[in-house]
Amino acid sequence: KAGVTQTPRYLIKTRGQQVTLSCSPISGHRSVSWYQQTPGQGLQFLFEYFSETQRNKGNFPGRFSGRQFSNSRSEMNVSTLELGDSALYLCASGTGTENTEAFFGQGTRLTVV
Amino acid sequence: GQSLEQPSEVTAVEGAIVQINCTYQTSGFYGLSWYQQHDGGAPTFLSYNALDGLEETGRFSSFLSRSDSYGYLLLQELQMKDSASYFCAVPGGAGTALIFGKGTTLSVSS
Numbered sequence A: 001k002a003g004v005t006q007t008p009r010y011l012i013k014t015r016g017q018q019v020t021l022s023c024s025p026i027s028g029h030r031s032v033s034w035y036q037q038t039p040g041q042g043l044q045f046l047f048e049y050f051s052e053t054q055r056n057k058g059n060f061p062g063r064f065s066g067r068q069f070s071n072s073r074s075e076m077n078v079s080t081l082e083l084g085d086s087a088l089y090l091c092a093s094g095t096g097t098e099n100t101e102a103f104f105g106q107g108t109r110l111t112v113v
Numbered sequence B: 001g002q003s004l005e006q007p008s009e010v011t012a013v014e015g016a017i018v019q020i021n022c023t024y025q026t027s028g029f030y031g032l033s034w035y036q037q038h039d040g041g042a043p044t045f046l047s048y049n050a051l052d053g054l055e056e057t058g059r060f061s062s063f064l065s066r067s068d069s070y071g072y073l074l075l076q077e078l079q080m081k082d083s084a085s086y087f088c089a090v091p092g093g094a095g096t097a098l099i100f101g102k103g104t105t106l107s108v109s110s
Helices: none
Strands: A006-007 A010-013 A017-024 A029-036 A043-052 A053-057 A064-068 A076-077 A087-094 A108-112 B003-005 B009-013 B020-027 B032-037 B042-049 B053-056 B060-065 B071-077 B084-091 B098-100 B105-110
Touching: A006 A087, A010 A017, A017 A087, A017 A108, A029 A076, A029 B098, A043 A064, A043 B084, A043 B098, A076 A087, B003 B084, B003 B098, B009 B020, B020 B084, B020 B105, B032 B060, B042 B053, B042 B060, B042 B071, B071 B084
Parallel strands: A010 A108, B009 B105
Antiparallel strands: A006 A017, A017 A076, A029 A043, A029 A087, A043 A053, A064 A076, A087 A108, B003 B020, B020 B071, B032 B042, B032 B084, B053 B060, B060 B071, B084 B098, B084 B105
């Protein structure tokens, strides 16, 4: 069974640009969540999508947005990039119907210069 | 709001036992999860406690006390490969939305 796939793995962007990250969940999983990981703040929850609807949202500015497609693939967009957006962005997938296990992808390492 | 507190670092030697504590404050509580993350790797699920008590999975055990808003991860017979960061987390509902503690870095030496 293929795991969670995130693309690209690495990305370098300039301040002010926008970026789109992609996440393909495990087949059959309908819940996809996004996280930002930095050394200072740890793993912070951005948002969760379930069956194409945003079900939960963390405490991030509106520059961070996402969506989920009918095949459960998800994208995350960050507009007007700031230096502080440099981080590892992780996506996790799960069935969405039980509080047991979230399966994480390897992440996208975003560097803003 | 929701917050989880855990120690930032723990050190131990091979073969030893280590306990990583986690206290939490949440507006709603579904259970407590633990994840392991090696440097450069993805977090991987270790355990989930929805009810009070001890859950054992091989060398790892996890405990929950809902009345004390407290849990711990117990790692026995430590091996070098157990050197990693360990995160406690609480689910925000039935899906993959998790609130994580800041993580505990475990260093195992020989």
